[in-house]
Every structure is written in C-alpha cells, then in structure tokens.
Amino acid sequence: MIKVTFIESNGTEHAVEGASGQSLMQVAADNLIPGVTAECGGFLNCATCHVYIDEAWFSGLPAVEEEEQELIESAFHVQANSRLSCQVELPPELEGVVVRIPASQTS
Ligand code: FES
Numbered sequence: 001m002i003k004v005t006f007i008e009s010n011g012t013e014h015a016v017e018g019a020s021g022q023s024l025m026q027v028a029a030d031n032l033i034p035g036v037t038a039e040c041g042g043f044l045n046c047a048t049c050h051v052y053i054d055e056a057w058f059s060g061l062p063a064v065e066e067e068e069q070e071l072i073e074s075a076f077h078v079q080a081n082s083r084l085s086c087q088v089e090l091p092p093e094l095e096g097v098v099v100r101i102p103a104s105q106t107s
Pocket of ligand 1: 025038039040041042043044045046047048049071084085086087
C-alpha cells in the first residue's frame with residue numbers, strides 16, 4: 001500500500017493508503033475525502049477531482065495529456081501543480097505523496 005496525505009484547504013489532513021495502480025481520485029473516494037466529488041466518475045468530464053500535487057512528487061508524474069490540460073484550465077484556482085486526480089495513478093514512486101484540495105472545492 002502507498003501512503004497518501006490529502007490536505008483540505010482549511011488545513012485538515014487525512015492520512016490514508018491506496019493500492020498501486022489506483023487513481024488518486026479512487027483513493028479519495030474510498031476514504032470519503034471532502035472536496036474530491038469526482039462527479040463524472042473519472043471520465044474527464046467534470047474537473048471536480050482537481051487537486052494540487054506537492055512539488056516533491058509533481059515533477060515525477062507522467063506529462064499531462066491534452067484532454068486533461070483543457071479540463072484543468074476550466075477549473076477554478078488553477079496552479080502550476082494542478083492535476084485531475086482521476087488521471088493520476090499511484091505508482092510506488094508516489095509513496096508519501098501530499099495532495100492538496102483547492103479552496104474552490106470545499107464548502
Ligand atoms: Fe471527472 Fe476527474 S472525476 S474529470
């Protein structure tokens with residue numbers, strides 16, 4: 001299992017674990033992480049799975065595909081380390097990854 005820490009915009013941390021090959025969105029859904037509603041179920045139609053990947057891990061991720069990039073640009077509060085969590089699979093190299101949830105996705 002791979003450790004993942006989700007941090008809400010209010011600073012609340014959720015330390016959870018996911019299986020290698022799962023998407024970050026699946027890990028968030030399995031653990032009922034607030035702010036990752038993933039309304040389209042991972043089919044690149046909603047951007048409600050938008051997250052920020054901490055820099056220590058961001059640079060090691062596969063490049064963003066064009067379709068994901070277009071959808072990221074439609075999200076609120078986009079940053080250089082923005083990704084759609086349904087498009088980020090968990091390889092072992094992401095052990096300990098820190099994932100922040102944009103303020104626009106928390107109520
Ligand atoms: Fe809809 Fe990721 S869950 S785009």
